[in-house]
Amino acid sequence: MSKDRPVVAFFPAHPAQLWLMNSVVTALGERITAVWVLRDKDVLIDIANRLNIEYVVISRAKTGLLGNMLELLANTIRAVRLTKKYKINLWFTKYGAGNIASVLCGRSSISFNDDDIDIVPLIAITSYPFAKKILAPRWVRMGRFDQKTIRFNASNELVYLHPKRFSPDYEKLKALNINDDQPFILIRMSALDAHHDVGIRGLSEQFLETMINRYQNTHQLFISSEKPLSDIFSKYHLRNNVDDIHHVLHAAACIVTDSLSMALEGAILGTASVRLSDFGLQVSAFKAIEKYELIYNLAPDETEAAIAAIDQVLKYDASGEISRRSKNLIDELEDPLPYFTDTILDQLERGH
Numbered sequence: 001m002s003k004d005r006p007v008v009a010f011f012p013a014h015p016a017q018l019w020l021m022n023s024v025v026t027a028l029g030e031r032i033t034a035v036w037v038l039r040d041k042d043v044l045i046d047i048a049n050r051l052n053i054e055y056v057v058i059s060r061a062k063t064g065l066l067g068n069m070l071e072l073l074a075n076t077i078r079a080v081r082l083t084k085k086y087k088i089n090l091w092f093t094k095y096g097a098g099n100i101a102s103v104l105c106g107r108s109s110i111s112f113n114d115d116d117i118d119i120v121p122l123i124a125i126t127s128y129p130f131a132k133k134i135l136a137p138r139w140v141r142m143g144r145f146d147q148k149t150i151r152f153n154a155s156n157e158l159v160y161l162h163p164k165r166f167s168p169d170y171e172k173l174k175a176l177n178i179n180d181d182q183p184f185i186l187i188r189m190s191a192l193d194a195h196h197d198v199g200i201r202g203l204s205e206q207f208l209e210t211m212i213n214r215y216q217n218t219h220q221l222f223i224s225s226e227k228p229l230s231d232i233f234s235k236y237h238l239r240n241n242v243d244d245i246h247h248v249l250h251a252a253a254c255i256v257t258d259s260l261s262m263a264l265e266g267a268i269l270g271t272a273s274v275r276l277s278d279f280g281l282q283v284s285a286f287k288a289i290e291k292y293e294l295i296y297n298l299a300p301d302e303t304e305a306a307i308a309a310i311d312q313v314l315k316y317d318a319s320g321e322i323s324r325r326s327k328n329l330i331d332e333l334e335d336p337l338p339y340f341t342d343t344i345l346d347q348l349e350r351g352h
Contacts, residue, residue: 005030006348007086011037011058011079011093015242016261018047019160020112021092024340031345035086037079037098039071042226043242050243056082058097065122072126076100083107090348096126108132108352110343113149114156116141116284133343137336139288150343154336155285157261161246161268162335168250168269176240176248183253183318184220185310186238186271187211189227190259201278201300202258205230210303211256211310212236219253219314254313256306260285267294270326272313276300292325 010025012018018038025034036053038044041061048055058078062071079101082088091098091109102109111131117124118141128134128145136142138151160166170180178184189203208229212221222238223229224245229237240248249255249262250269256276257263263273264285274296286295296309316322 005033006089007035008032008344008348009035009037009079009082009086009088009091009093009098011091011095011098012044013039013041013093013095014261015043015047016157016265017094018044019246020156020340022051022053023160023165023337024092024344027337027341028344032348035082035088037082037093039075039095046242050241058082068122072097076104080104090344092344094123094127096123096130099127099130103130106352108347108350110135110347112136112156112340113140113142114285116282117143117145119283132347135336135339135343137285137288139284141284150339152334152336152339154333155264155268155289156336157265157268158330158333158335159337159340161265162337163330164335165337166246166269169247170251172240172244172247173251176238176244178222178248178251179220182220183314184222184251185211185215185314186248186252186255186257187221187223187225187236188255188257188259188262189223189225189229190257190262203256203276204300205233207276207300207303207306208233210307214307215310222248224248253317254310256310258300263295267292267326267329270323272296272317272322272325274298274306274309274313276302276306289329292329294322294325294329 010021012021036055037058038055039059039061040057058075059071062068075097079097083101083105091102094111099109109131110133111127112135134149136149137155138153142149221236223233223236224238249266249271252271255266255271255273257273258277263275266273272294276298298306
Protein backbone atom coordinates (compact mmCIF):
# COMPACT_ATOMS: atom_id res chain seq x y z
CA MET A 1 0.00 0.00 0.00
CA SER A 2 1.58 3.24 -1.17
CA LYS A 3 2.34 5.82 1.53
CA ASP A 4 1.91 8.67 -0.94
CA ARG A 5 -1.58 7.87 -2.15
CA PRO A 6 -4.74 8.53 -0.16
CA VAL A 7 -6.55 5.37 0.89
CA VAL A 8 -10.19 5.00 -0.15
CA ALA A 9 -12.37 2.17 1.14
CA PHE A 10 -14.97 0.88 -1.32
CA PHE A 11 -17.81 -0.96 0.39
CA PRO A 12 -20.55 -2.28 -1.96
CA ALA A 13 -23.69 -3.83 -0.51
CA HIS A 14 -25.16 -5.11 -3.79
CA PRO A 15 -23.71 -6.57 -7.02
CA ALA A 16 -24.68 -3.47 -9.04
CA GLN A 17 -22.77 -1.34 -6.53
CA LEU A 18 -19.67 -3.48 -6.99
CA TRP A 19 -19.82 -3.04 -10.76
CA LEU A 20 -20.22 0.72 -10.29
CA MET A 21 -17.32 0.95 -7.84
CA ASN A 22 -15.06 -1.16 -10.02
CA SER A 23 -15.46 1.36 -12.85
CA VAL A 24 -14.75 4.21 -10.42
CA VAL A 25 -11.60 2.51 -9.09
CA THR A 26 -10.39 1.82 -12.63
CA ALA A 27 -10.92 5.45 -13.61
CA LEU A 28 -9.11 6.76 -10.52
CA GLY A 29 -6.15 4.50 -11.25
CA GLU A 30 -2.96 5.26 -9.36
CA ARG A 31 -4.31 8.46 -7.83
CA ILE A 32 -5.62 6.42 -4.88
CA THR A 33 -5.06 3.15 -3.05
CA ALA A 34 -8.30 1.18 -2.98
CA VAL A 35 -9.30 -1.03 -0.07
CA TRP A 36 -12.26 -3.28 -0.85
CA VAL A 37 -14.64 -4.27 1.95
CA LEU A 38 -17.41 -6.78 1.21
CA ARG A 39 -20.36 -8.39 2.89
CA ASP A 40 -20.83 -12.01 1.89
CA LYS A 41 -24.14 -11.36 0.14
CA ASP A 42 -25.71 -12.65 -3.08
CA VAL A 43 -22.87 -13.07 -5.60
CA LEU A 44 -20.65 -10.21 -4.38
CA ILE A 45 -17.78 -12.50 -3.43
CA ASP A 46 -18.05 -14.45 -6.69
CA ILE A 47 -17.96 -11.28 -8.80
CA ALA A 48 -14.99 -9.90 -6.86
CA ASN A 49 -13.10 -13.16 -7.39
CA ARG A 50 -13.86 -13.13 -11.12
CA LEU A 51 -12.60 -9.54 -11.35
CA ASN A 52 -9.44 -10.41 -9.39
CA ILE A 53 -10.29 -7.92 -6.65
CA GLU A 54 -8.52 -8.32 -3.32
CA TYR A 55 -10.96 -7.72 -0.50
CA VAL A 56 -11.73 -7.99 3.19
CA VAL A 57 -14.94 -9.79 4.17
CA ILE A 58 -16.58 -7.82 6.97
CA SER A 59 -19.59 -10.09 7.58
CA ARG A 60 -22.00 -12.64 6.21
CA ALA A 61 -25.18 -10.81 5.27
CA LYS A 62 -28.14 -11.29 7.60
CA THR A 63 -31.80 -11.21 6.61
CA GLY A 64 -34.82 -9.44 8.07
CA LEU A 65 -35.02 -6.08 9.79
CA LEU A 66 -33.58 -7.21 13.13
CA GLY A 67 -30.80 -9.22 11.48
CA ASN A 68 -29.84 -6.27 9.30
CA MET A 69 -29.75 -3.85 12.23
CA LEU A 70 -27.61 -6.15 14.39
CA GLU A 71 -25.27 -6.69 11.47
CA LEU A 72 -25.03 -2.94 10.89
CA LEU A 73 -24.03 -2.39 14.52
CA ALA A 74 -21.36 -5.11 14.40
CA ASN A 75 -20.07 -3.92 11.03
CA THR A 76 -19.75 -0.33 12.27
CA ILE A 77 -17.36 -1.55 14.97
CA ARG A 78 -15.44 -3.59 12.39
CA ALA A 79 -15.34 -0.64 9.97
CA VAL A 80 -13.80 1.52 12.71
CA ARG A 81 -11.07 -1.10 13.16
CA LEU A 82 -10.49 -1.30 9.41
CA THR A 83 -10.23 2.50 9.20
CA LYS A 84 -7.43 2.43 11.75
CA LYS A 85 -5.72 -0.67 10.37
CA TYR A 86 -5.54 0.51 6.75
CA LYS A 87 -5.31 4.25 7.56
CA ILE A 88 -8.39 4.90 5.43
CA ASN A 89 -8.88 8.53 4.42
CA LEU A 90 -12.29 8.20 2.81
CA TRP A 91 -15.12 5.67 2.70
CA PHE A 92 -17.15 5.40 -0.51
CA THR A 93 -20.34 3.50 0.28
CA LYS A 94 -24.08 3.70 0.83
CA TYR A 95 -23.92 1.03 3.53
CA GLY A 96 -24.17 2.90 6.82
CA ALA A 97 -21.39 1.09 8.69
CA GLY A 98 -18.72 2.76 6.55
CA ASN A 99 -20.34 6.20 6.75
CA ILE A 100 -20.75 6.04 10.54
CA ALA A 101 -17.22 4.71 11.03
CA SER A 102 -15.81 7.62 9.05
CA VAL A 103 -17.38 10.09 11.50
CA LEU A 104 -16.27 8.12 14.56
CA CYS A 105 -12.70 8.07 13.24
CA GLY A 106 -12.57 11.70 12.16
CA ARG A 107 -12.53 10.77 8.49
CA SER A 108 -15.00 11.50 5.70
CA SER A 109 -17.30 9.50 3.45
CA ILE A 110 -19.19 9.89 0.21
CA SER A 111 -22.42 8.07 -0.42
CA PHE A 112 -24.48 7.56 -3.54
CA ASN A 113 -28.08 6.73 -4.21
CA ASP A 114 -30.55 5.62 -6.83
CA ASP A 115 -33.43 4.78 -4.49
CA ASP A 116 -35.97 7.35 -3.35
CA ILE A 117 -35.46 7.84 0.37
CA ASP A 118 -39.17 7.46 1.10
CA ILE A 119 -39.02 3.96 -0.38
CA VAL A 120 -35.86 2.80 1.46
CA PRO A 121 -35.84 5.02 4.57
CA LEU A 122 -33.55 2.78 6.65
CA ILE A 123 -30.71 3.16 4.15
CA ALA A 124 -31.25 6.91 4.17
CA ILE A 125 -31.12 7.37 7.94
CA THR A 126 -28.13 5.07 8.50
CA SER A 127 -25.96 6.39 5.67
CA TYR A 128 -26.73 9.88 4.37
CA PRO A 129 -26.58 11.90 7.64
CA PHE A 130 -22.94 10.79 8.04
CA ALA A 131 -21.77 11.36 4.46
CA LYS A 132 -20.13 14.60 3.31
CA LYS A 133 -21.71 14.34 -0.12
CA ILE A 134 -24.22 12.10 -1.87
CA LEU A 135 -24.21 11.38 -5.60
CA ALA A 136 -27.60 10.74 -7.20
CA PRO A 137 -29.49 10.95 -10.51
CA ARG A 138 -31.41 14.20 -10.94
CA TRP A 139 -34.80 12.47 -10.55
CA VAL A 140 -34.22 10.66 -7.23
CA ARG A 141 -36.24 11.97 -4.28
CA MET A 142 -33.68 12.92 -1.61
CA GLY A 143 -35.87 14.85 0.80
CA ARG A 144 -33.93 16.57 3.60
CA PHE A 145 -30.62 15.38 2.14
CA ASP A 146 -31.07 17.28 -1.09
CA GLN A 147 -28.69 20.11 -0.12
CA LYS A 148 -25.71 17.75 0.17
CA THR A 149 -26.60 15.85 -3.01
CA ILE A 150 -24.63 16.23 -6.24
CA ARG A 151 -26.96 15.57 -9.16
CA PHE A 152 -26.31 14.25 -12.66
CA ASN A 153 -28.58 13.55 -15.62
CA ALA A 154 -28.06 9.80 -15.84
CA SER A 155 -28.74 6.55 -14.04
CA ASN A 156 -26.11 4.90 -11.85
CA GLU A 157 -26.09 1.93 -14.22
CA LEU A 158 -24.41 4.10 -16.86
CA VAL A 159 -21.31 4.34 -14.66
CA TYR A 160 -20.43 0.77 -15.63
CA LEU A 161 -22.59 0.09 -18.68
CA HIS A 162 -21.89 3.22 -20.72
CA PRO A 163 -20.79 2.28 -24.28
CA LYS A 164 -17.38 3.79 -23.48
CA ARG A 165 -16.83 1.05 -20.90
CA PHE A 166 -19.01 -1.91 -21.87
CA SER A 167 -18.68 -3.90 -25.08
CA PRO A 168 -20.75 -7.06 -25.58
CA ASP A 169 -18.76 -10.26 -25.99
CA TYR A 170 -20.77 -12.71 -28.07
CA GLU A 171 -18.21 -15.47 -27.54
CA LYS A 172 -19.49 -15.72 -23.98
CA LEU A 173 -22.91 -16.69 -25.33
CA LYS A 174 -21.43 -19.61 -27.26
CA ALA A 175 -19.83 -20.92 -24.07
CA LEU A 176 -23.29 -20.91 -22.46
CA ASN A 177 -24.82 -22.88 -25.35
CA ILE A 178 -27.04 -19.99 -26.34
CA ASN A 179 -28.06 -20.56 -29.94
CA ASP A 180 -27.78 -17.34 -31.92
CA ASP A 181 -30.22 -18.68 -34.52
CA GLN A 182 -33.12 -18.41 -32.10
CA PRO A 183 -33.99 -15.41 -29.88
CA PHE A 184 -34.07 -15.99 -26.15
CA ILE A 185 -35.91 -14.66 -23.12
CA LEU A 186 -33.96 -14.12 -19.92
CA ILE A 187 -35.88 -14.66 -16.68
CA ARG A 188 -34.21 -13.13 -13.62
CA MET A 189 -35.55 -13.81 -10.12
CA SER A 190 -34.35 -11.92 -7.05
CA ALA A 191 -33.92 -13.42 -3.60
CA LEU A 192 -36.18 -10.67 -2.16
CA ASP A 193 -34.46 -10.91 1.22
CA ALA A 194 -33.55 -7.25 1.78
CA HIS A 195 -35.21 -5.40 4.63
CA HIS A 196 -37.42 -3.47 2.20
CA ASP A 197 -38.50 -6.72 0.51
CA VAL A 198 -40.44 -8.04 3.53
CA GLY A 199 -43.89 -9.07 2.31
CA ILE A 200 -43.01 -8.23 -1.30
CA ARG A 201 -44.08 -10.59 -4.07
CA GLY A 202 -42.16 -11.11 -7.28
CA LEU A 203 -42.13 -13.70 -10.06
CA SER A 204 -43.91 -16.92 -9.14
CA GLU A 205 -43.19 -20.47 -10.28
CA GLN A 206 -46.74 -20.62 -11.63
CA PHE A 207 -45.99 -17.71 -13.95
CA LEU A 208 -42.73 -19.39 -15.02
CA GLU A 209 -44.76 -22.41 -16.12
CA THR A 210 -47.13 -20.13 -18.05
CA MET A 211 -44.19 -18.53 -19.84
CA ILE A 212 -42.55 -21.82 -20.68
CA ASN A 213 -45.77 -23.25 -22.13
CA ARG A 214 -46.30 -20.15 -24.26
CA TYR A 215 -42.79 -19.46 -25.58
CA GLN A 216 -40.78 -22.69 -25.53
CA ASN A 217 -41.51 -23.44 -29.19
CA THR A 218 -40.49 -20.01 -30.48
CA HIS A 219 -37.81 -18.83 -28.05
CA GLN A 220 -35.04 -20.18 -25.89
CA LEU A 221 -35.71 -19.55 -22.21
CA PHE A 222 -33.04 -19.14 -19.54
CA ILE A 223 -33.64 -18.67 -15.83
CA SER A 224 -31.17 -16.90 -13.54
CA SER A 225 -32.43 -17.13 -9.97
CA GLU A 226 -31.07 -16.02 -6.60
CA LYS A 227 -33.42 -18.42 -4.84
CA PRO A 228 -33.98 -22.19 -5.17
CA LEU A 229 -36.54 -23.34 -7.72
CA SER A 230 -38.42 -26.60 -8.27
CA ASP A 231 -36.56 -29.32 -10.17
CA ILE A 232 -38.87 -28.94 -13.18
CA PHE A 233 -37.07 -25.69 -14.02
CA SER A 234 -33.53 -27.09 -13.85
CA LYS A 235 -33.25 -27.56 -17.63
CA TYR A 236 -33.73 -23.81 -18.08
CA HIS A 237 -31.12 -22.79 -15.50
CA LEU A 238 -28.55 -20.35 -16.91
CA ARG A 239 -25.17 -21.71 -15.87
CA ASN A 240 -23.14 -18.58 -16.42
CA ASN A 241 -20.16 -17.01 -14.73
CA VAL A 242 -21.39 -14.15 -12.58
CA ASP A 243 -19.41 -11.59 -14.58
CA ASP A 244 -21.11 -12.67 -17.84
CA ILE A 245 -24.62 -11.57 -16.91
CA HIS A 246 -24.49 -8.20 -18.70
CA HIS A 247 -23.36 -9.84 -21.94
CA VAL A 248 -26.32 -12.23 -21.67
CA LEU A 249 -28.68 -9.39 -20.83
CA HIS A 250 -27.50 -7.36 -23.83
CA ALA A 251 -28.24 -10.23 -26.22
CA ALA A 252 -31.66 -11.20 -24.84
CA ALA A 253 -34.82 -10.40 -26.76
CA CYS A 254 -36.61 -9.63 -23.49
CA ILE A 255 -35.99 -9.86 -19.77
CA VAL A 256 -38.76 -10.89 -17.40
CA THR A 257 -37.80 -10.08 -13.83
CA ASP A 258 -38.73 -8.85 -10.37
CA SER A 259 -35.41 -7.02 -10.04
CA LEU A 260 -35.32 -3.23 -10.12
CA SER A 261 -31.63 -2.93 -11.00
CA MET A 262 -31.77 -5.61 -13.71
CA ALA A 263 -34.65 -3.82 -15.43
CA LEU A 264 -32.69 -0.56 -15.45
CA GLU A 265 -29.56 -2.33 -16.71
CA GLY A 266 -31.59 -3.85 -19.51
CA ALA A 267 -32.85 -0.42 -20.59
CA ILE A 268 -29.25 0.77 -20.95
CA LEU A 269 -28.16 -2.38 -22.79
CA GLY A 270 -30.97 -2.35 -25.33
CA THR A 271 -33.17 -5.03 -23.78
CA ALA A 272 -36.67 -4.13 -22.69
CA SER A 273 -38.07 -5.74 -19.55
CA VAL A 274 -41.36 -6.87 -18.15
CA ARG A 275 -41.09 -6.50 -14.39
CA LEU A 276 -43.51 -8.11 -11.97
CA SER A 277 -43.17 -6.93 -8.39
CA ASP A 278 -45.08 -5.27 -5.58
CA PHE A 279 -42.01 -3.13 -4.89
CA GLY A 280 -41.02 0.03 -6.68
CA LEU A 281 -44.01 0.80 -8.88
CA GLN A 282 -43.59 4.46 -7.86
CA VAL A 283 -39.78 4.53 -8.11
CA SER A 284 -38.68 7.80 -9.70
CA ALA A 285 -36.08 6.05 -11.88
CA PHE A 286 -38.84 4.27 -13.77
CA LYS A 287 -40.91 7.42 -14.15
CA ALA A 288 -37.87 9.34 -15.41
CA ILE A 289 -37.41 7.03 -18.39
CA GLU A 290 -40.97 5.79 -18.93
CA LYS A 291 -41.31 7.78 -22.17
CA TYR A 292 -38.80 5.40 -23.78
CA GLU A 293 -41.09 2.41 -23.08
CA LEU A 294 -38.24 0.10 -22.15
CA ILE A 295 -39.67 -1.13 -18.82
CA TYR A 296 -43.17 -2.49 -18.28
CA ASN A 297 -43.99 -2.47 -14.56
CA LEU A 298 -46.79 -4.72 -13.38
CA ALA A 299 -48.05 -6.28 -10.17
CA PRO A 300 -47.33 -10.02 -9.78
CA ASP A 301 -50.98 -10.97 -10.24
CA GLU A 302 -51.34 -9.07 -13.54
CA THR A 303 -50.31 -12.16 -15.48
CA GLU A 304 -52.45 -11.62 -18.57
CA ALA A 305 -51.14 -8.07 -18.94
CA ALA A 306 -47.61 -9.38 -18.44
CA ILE A 307 -47.96 -11.91 -21.27
CA ALA A 308 -49.34 -9.18 -23.54
CA ALA A 309 -46.38 -6.96 -22.61
CA ILE A 310 -43.88 -9.75 -23.34
CA ASP A 311 -45.51 -10.33 -26.74
CA GLN A 312 -45.17 -6.62 -27.49
CA VAL A 313 -41.54 -6.46 -26.40
CA LEU A 314 -40.63 -9.46 -28.55
CA LYS A 315 -42.32 -7.86 -31.54
CA TYR A 316 -40.52 -4.54 -31.06
CA ASP A 317 -37.18 -6.24 -30.41
CA ALA A 318 -37.39 -8.18 -33.67
CA SER A 319 -38.07 -4.96 -35.58
CA GLY A 320 -35.12 -3.10 -34.01
CA GLU A 321 -37.42 -0.65 -32.22
CA ILE A 322 -36.10 -1.53 -28.74
CA SER A 323 -32.50 -0.87 -29.79
CA ARG A 324 -33.54 2.51 -31.20
CA ARG A 325 -35.29 3.47 -27.98
CA SER A 326 -32.28 2.45 -25.87
CA LYS A 327 -29.93 4.47 -28.08
CA ASN A 328 -32.16 7.52 -27.69
CA LEU A 329 -32.10 7.05 -23.92
CA ILE A 330 -28.30 6.92 -23.77
CA ASP A 331 -27.93 9.85 -26.16
CA GLU A 332 -30.12 12.04 -23.94
CA LEU A 333 -28.26 11.15 -20.73
CA GLU A 334 -24.75 12.15 -19.71
CA ASP A 335 -21.82 10.01 -18.66
CA PRO A 336 -22.00 10.04 -14.83
CA LEU A 337 -18.54 8.58 -14.15
CA PRO A 338 -16.69 11.95 -13.95
CA TYR A 339 -19.10 13.09 -11.22
CA PHE A 340 -17.99 10.14 -9.10
CA THR A 341 -14.26 10.46 -9.65
CA ASP A 342 -14.23 14.27 -9.32
CA THR A 343 -16.25 14.20 -6.10
CA ILE A 344 -13.93 11.64 -4.53
CA LEU A 345 -10.79 13.55 -5.50
CA ASP A 346 -12.28 16.85 -4.35
CA GLN A 347 -13.18 15.42 -0.94
CA LEU A 348 -9.72 13.91 -0.53
CA GLU A 349 -8.22 17.31 -1.24
CA ARG A 350 -10.52 18.96 1.30
CA GLY A 351 -9.59 16.40 3.96
CA HIS A 352 -11.85 15.59 6.88
